[in-house]
Amino acid sequence: MARAPARSSPSVNRALCRFSGDAPFGSGMDSPSSKPRFYRPNRYDATTHSEGSSNPMSASITEATLPEAGLRAEIRLLGQLLGETLREHEGVALYELEESIRQRTKELRQHYDAAEEEAFVAELGRIPLDDAARLVRAFATYFQLVNLAELERQARSVAETTEDAGELDRSIARFKAQRIPAERVTATLEQLEVRPVLTAHPTEAVRRSILDHQDRIGQELARLRAPLSARERDRVRQRIATQVEVLWHTDEVRSVRPRVLDEVGNALFYLERTFFDAVPDVQQQLSDALVRHYPGIRVPADPPIRLGSWVGSDQDGNPNANAAMLSETLRLQRRTLLTRYRERVRELARDLSQSTRLTRVSDELVVSIRRDEEELADYAETLSPGTADEPYRRKLSFIWRRLGATLDAESAAYASADDLAADLDLLDTSLRQHRGGAVADGDLLRLRRQVRAFGFIGARLDVRQHRAVVRAAGIEVVNRLGAASDRRRSATLNPPPISLDASRWSPATGNLLATLSAMAAAQRSAPGSAQTFILSMTESGDDVLQTLFLAGLAGLHDLAADPPR
Incomplete structure (x- = not known):
């Protein structure tokens, strides 16, 4: 040896x-x-x-x-x-x-x-x-x-740490010191978009199982830092010991090359365990800094952070990242978020037990609950009679049910995340109108920010493909249409309908057309979910022209529309 x-x-x-x-x-x-x-x-x-x-x-x-x-x-x-x-x-x-x-x-x-x-x-x-x-x-x-x-x-x-308010606070303090008006700060923040992008490096082989075990150990360590009885401390120690033992018997790396689906699973881990809570935390820090230095300022409702990802959508040189994987990644992200929203809504329903015998609610909330009772009559019958006097809890129960319908693609589903956000805003408005601002600024505000940040999308997927694949596909399609010259190709940026059935094309062209079609479908159901196509190794304007031509076939743009889209 x-x-x-x-x-x-x-x-x-x-x-x-x-x-x-x-x-x-x-x-x-x-x-x-x-x-x-x-x-x-x-x-x-x-x-x-x-x-x-x-x-x-x-x-x-x-x-x-x-x-x-x-x-x-x-x-x-x-x-x-x-x-x-x-x-x-x-x-x-x-x-x-x-x-x-x-x-x-x-x-x-x-x-x-x-x-x-x-x-x-x-x-x-x-x-x-x-x-x-x-x-x-x-x-x-x-x-x-x-x-x-x-x-x-x-x-x-x-x-x-309380001594250092952080870089966000220092930045807002500098704006104030430079006498930048509050209106300009708000307008700038409303246009700001920070997009961290998740990627999967070929050498990143840590398994989701390892991440899960480490996360559980970290949670138990946090529990040990609180005052506990001897019995409670023994139980926490035993749970850590269990995770350490399981970790020892778990392969740190996979015995086979990670699949694209494994990479997607790791990205979902960080979406769930890190970004889902970190984004509203950052927004809260920003809000606190704005109010501290600009009393009375209008704080933007939408968070400036929008998560992006190449995981499951980077097709450049990876034949296993294809149109089907793009659709599956979007589905998994959507399911993950809907599940987390349901968990948070259930927790809120448990906590918001205000009774109409002790406080009032807005007329808009009452009307909304009545509409839910009509549209979800079967579910309404299963609710406890006690919730009749607890409008916030009752409304949240209906929200929970609609999220379940959205998961299962039932008729009672939310059409979009905007509809979910509107329901949560109803609760917020009613609370604030009736001196419930402290409640509105708690977990409800956190959930509203999460819905605005992630919607039903999670991370917005960027699709990447090599120019050689796009060139070959463009030539194949143009030849079939009988439009070979650059001039004819320019004229066919909005070509006549043509079959996008992958079986009628070469494998690479079929996958590219299917990918563009999947992007178009995603845009229709969840705008912004997959709207960016990155053309790698671009050499000329013709590469971009071919991409636009193929995107038009899939319905991703319409240059003849007024205005063009």
């Missing part, structure tokens, strides 16, 4: 240095008494542990100190739980081998000896391949858990 070189590489040295604290799978890291020439300082240099404290910390000590000790205790707990998993499932021998490596690197860090390092690296090269693979995986898993704890701590630190 391949052997390690006599001298370790810089990357190996960095890894060995990081291993050299307290046992990664025991009690954490301790502070070096001296730093050899290859030591690179890190955030764990400062610690209260002594040089010899290598025994695993007991669960009771870890749990008792976790709320106060912070990041170091969280890392220690995660390492301890991973160590327990190693001993249980991989055996004491592997764990002791890991401990031996840890101890040797610790000694090298504190008392560096070049000859000792050379001998140690040579010994590492003689470890059986299976054991080496498990060791690498053990340390890699540990560092993933460390990174997770660090990210959770950073996110919490940002959320809890």
Whole structure:
């Protein structure tokens, strides 16, 4: 088998240095008494542990100190739980081998000896391949858990920081200092669109399952930071231990090349777990900054952030990203959002229990509820009689039902996200008209912002294709139409109807025409969902002309219309 070189590489040295604290799978890291020439300082240099404290910390000590000790205790707990998993499932021998490596690197860090390092690296090269693979995986898993704890701590630190209002606040403060009128700020923000775009890199192979397990561990760590009873803390610790054990037995990378559908699944993970809540958070920060520096300013209702994506729609060089995948990606995004909206609406229905015996509601809301009762008569009969005096809860119940109908393409479905937004706006207006502004500014406002930001679309898909594919398709279609010259091609930007059935064309042309047709269908059902076509490696105006010609065949534009579209 391949052997390690006599001298370790810089990357190996960095890894060995990081291993050299307290046992990664025991009690954490301790502070070096001296730093050899290859030591690179890190955030764990400062610690209260002594040089010899290598025994695993007991669960009771870890749990008792976790709320106060912070990041170091969280890392220690995660390492301890991973160590327990190693001993249980991989055996004491592997764990002791890991401990031996840890101890040797610790000694090298504190008392560096070049000859000792050379001998140690040579010994590492003689470890059986299976054991080496498990060791690498053990340390890699540990560092993933460390990174997770660090990210959770950073996110919490940002959320809890009150001294720094943030860059958004500083920007608005500069506008005010420069005497920029509030009307101009509002007008500018209404035209602003920030579009982060999700992409799937070929080397990004992390599975959705891994992301899910890491997310659950992060959630449990957050629970440990709150005051808990000993019994509650034990339960949380057990749930973390369960996730660590499952994580250890889950392949980090797929055994086969990721499918486009797998990439779409990962993008949906970030849409659900990050952007869905981050976008309204940013809008709230912007709103707070505007009101703070421009009292009485009209805050734009629509969020400036619109998420974009190439995942599932980038067809340049990827035959597996095709028209069918484009439609499936749009369907999955739509289903994901509708499901999340239903969850939020159900939570709101539970919370908004105001009774008409104690407060009033707007006439518009009453009319809307009556219309729902007529259109959803069967469902209305299933509602508790008690909701008759709880108009907000009753209206939200009907919204929940219509979202379900939208999921299942039933007749009671919302025609568009604008209709959902209008229903939520009715609730907002009624609350504000009757001194319920504090309620309106809570979870209802958050949901309204989410609906305005994501609609039934989620991420707006950009379709990308190489000019060679478009050129070949343009030539094939023009030849069939009998229009070969550039002049004839220009005249056929709005050509007579022609079959777009993929079976009547070459595979590449058939897929391109089907993709453009899918974009047109998406635009009709959800405007903005797939409206951008990126032509890569464009060389001339003729490339753009051919794209317009093919897009016209699919109904994506009509240059003869008044005005052209």
